[in-house]
Amino acid sequence: MTPVRLTARFYQRTDVVQIARDLLGKVLITQLEGQVTSVIITETEAYRAPDDRACHAWGNRLTPRTRTMFESGGRAYIYLCYGIHHLFNVVTGPKDMAHAVLIRAGEPLEGVETMLRRRNMEKIATRLTAGPGALGKALALHTHLDHTDFTDPASPVWIEDRGITVSNIASGPRIGVDYAGECAAWPWRFWIEESKWVSKK
DNA sequence: AAGAGGATGAACT
């Protein structure tokens, strides 16, 4: 099929958990530093204000950092984690609904050589793009791209549906959110069951 | 103004 860029209609639905599942098998593309790089999304996590304590915007907390999550769906929410890693999220829902999907891993598709160089790696291995910090580095995603609108045709970051169908979706608790009380156990992490391109087994 | 800690990953032992 002809690749189709996902539209505002896709992103602005109100069920962020469903969108996290729907993003599996979609293709995330960046055109940065003069290079096109892309991955098939293989692992995601849903984050949902106000009730989800693992979400940065928990309790609808509006701060300079979380501001982007309150925008209408179809933008990037990128933040710095542990002072090192640039974690990439897809903002979802209508304006003022602070929902986002963390993209945790992908299967390399285009621009493998570029991604290897950005990761200081010589040969391909799952750690190239499995894990949110690794993925961000491979695709040159950076906090200065926070707020980027994927539905703008001139955007350097976007997501396409290339007709890849995903039959087996596995789910489990999200990673690294043990501080979030009961919410930590919610099975809002999703991955393609048969894929090796996931951050943990 | 200061301090703690984080939606991680790499390099150790």
Add this chain to the structure above:
DNA sequence: GTTCATCCTCTTG
């Protein structure tokens, strides 16, 4: 399994 790199954000005072 443990350590730690590295810096921004948020909370507290």
